[in-house]
Amino acid sequence: MDKPLKTPPPYPIASVDHALRTATILQLEGGATVSQIAERLGVARSTAHRVLAMLVYRDFAVQDEDRVYRAGPVLELASHSQSLVSRLRAAALPHLHRIVDLLDETTNLIVRTGDTARFVASVECGQAVRVGSREGMVFPAHRTTAGLLLLADLTDAELDELYAPERYRDRPADRPDLPRLRAELKRLRRNGFAVNRERSERGLVAVGVPVRDRDGTALAGVSVSMPSVRYDPHRLQPLVAALNATARAVEEDLREGT
Structure with missing residues (x-):
């Protein structure tokens, strides 16, 4: 492990x-x-x-x-209050709170920057044993639920460029196995969701779906995280349905706010 x-x-x-x-x-x-x-x-x-x-x-x-x-x-960033990340977070937060009320598990909004995934919003559930807020934290994209979903939006050429060996010359252990990653991303494209069983952190399971713009491009991922002892594979289908409803609501609010 x-x-x-x-x-x-x-x-x-x-x-x-x-x-x-x-x-x-x-x-x-x-x-x-x-x-x-x-x-x-x-x-x-x-x-x-x-x-x-x-x-x-x-x-x-x-x-x-x-x-x-x-x-x-x-x-060194010419950011402003209506940046994409800011608008994404503003659109997503009310819906993250609603899904926490529904599922009683911690939810997150994640974006990808290069080969990393950044948590830009987290809403914790009220359970005593829970996954804590990851807001502001950065992980390798291929090790997170939403990161994998956003990588699945890339072409093979873009994936090759992102994980070119020369970029990992000083840290070869951080470079994923590309054939294995491609096979996994192909499965994610077909399924439309991702499940992360203790891949980014021991004792944690996360399920996520993408948030897309009007052209179908994945902008972010919405995920729910829980202790692995509470994860029930038989609940996966309704869990994904709830996440998809949340993602569609975020997309609608983002379009209305554009």
């Missing part, structure tokens, strides 16, 4: 984690107020203000005249 990809540090520093998560939000989503950052981090407004002030001091953030904080020059 593969070892977990993400192991929390033995001595986590909350202030550093808050700063890094805030920088990621500003970089990917374009901008946020103190209140929005406080809500996202689950901290007091005063704490969020101190985090943002330090990011401004180090040029990771800038503050507009309208008191909105945006990515600074260090982050």
Whole structure:
């Protein structure tokens, strides 16, 4: 069995984690107020203000005249509040909350950047034993449910370029077995969903479906994650049906907001 990809540090520093998560939000989503950052981090407004002030001091953030904080020059992204990731997250969040109410398991919204998958939204369920929020975390795309679904949208040529051996010269162990990956992606295209049994993290099972634009291109993935002890293969069909309904609702809201 593969070892977990993400192991929390033995001595986590909350202030550093808050700063890094805030920088990621500003970089990917374009901008946020103190209140929005406080809500996202689950901290007091005063704490969020101190985090943002330090990011401004180090040029990771800038503050507009309208008191909105945006990515600074260090982050090197000309993002704005209506970026695709921001619109995706805004469209998806209400539906993620609804599916958590329905299934009582943690749900996620994931996008792909190159050979990585980034969790841009997570809504935790209320169960005592649950999968925690992965928001802001990055995993190899071929090791996550939604990452596989988004890779399945690529042509063979695009897949070859993405996983060209020279790109992995310094980390050959990170390069997937392409023939095996192609066979898996072919099956995912046929099924329209993906199941991840402890592939990204031990003791975790995830099921996901793609979110597509009006042209049919996969923009993101919606997944539900649960402890493997609670996964029942006999529930897979209704689980996928619920996820597909969620994905269609996100697509509709995204089109209306365009």
